[in-house]
Amino acid sequence: MPQQIDHIVFDIGRVLIHYDPNLPYSRIISDEAERKWFFENVCTHDWNLEQDRGRGWAEAEALLIERHPDREEHIRAFRKHWHEMVSHAYEDSVAIMEALIAQGRDVTMLTNFAADTFVEARKMFPFLNKPGGVTVSGEIFLIKPDVAIYEKHARDFNLTPQATLFIDDSYPNVEGARAAGRHAVHFIDAPTLRKDLAEYGIALP
Known part of the structure; x- marks a missing residue:
């Protein structure tokens, strides 16, 4: 039986937008x-x-x-x-996030990002303003996979940890989320994410 998931948390870099120095x-x-x-x-x-x-x-x-x-x-x-x-968005991943929002699900973001460059990213990629909120590491002086950043995100957005699903391309960050009591999936690509969500009983069009 699928776990009850009330909150879905997206990482940003290499999940929603490309990043390559x-x-x-x-x-x-x-x-x-x-x-x-x-x-x-x-x-x-x-x-x-x-x-x-x-x-x-x-x-x-x-x-x-x-x-x-x-x-x-x-x-x-x-x-x-x-x-x-940050040359482009991953449109198929963004479409998944937007579909979840359109379903009325509670979607937020948790990212390791410098504070000033994130301000620029929000201008470059307006869809980053669509979720219910975001925790930016550079603004709070905490980074993933430190358990403290997941806990702060939960407090700030009233998330129930055991009903939260976290999505990140970094496996250490996935492990950090699990250590903080969340469900978590390792992002590979959008088709895999759709399958992962389906396993949690989250259907998408």
Whole structure:
């Protein structure tokens, strides 16, 4: 028998919108090996995650420029060309989210996102304004998969954890949601998500 699901929570990056730093950097650093080195040693995933945790870009850039003064232009390009990294929406995933909203379901979002770039994302992708609300990591200085961010989201939007289904492309974030007492599915693609929702008794047109 399917679990009772009253709340559906979407991640955003790589679930609803595409994100790939290589999009602008394939032009900025054309050599593939050099670009790979840059992302592994300068503008790393862990460095960028601290902006999702709430660190400002000025501090983030200054930190790296002190370590890599010869790379200042490339470091500053990360924020300057951020909008190119979120090149398009995943229309089939967005359609699922909008269908759930149209059914009257309680849909919110929980995302690891820098506060200022999320403001830009909402302008670029107006459908991000359709759910009942969003928790943005950079605004509250907490990031997934920390259990505290799931708990704050539940408090802020009056969610019952055991009746909540969380959707994320990052498996550690899925595990974090489960550790916080939620149901969670690992996002692969829209057809798989439809099947996952059906297993929870959530039918879509």
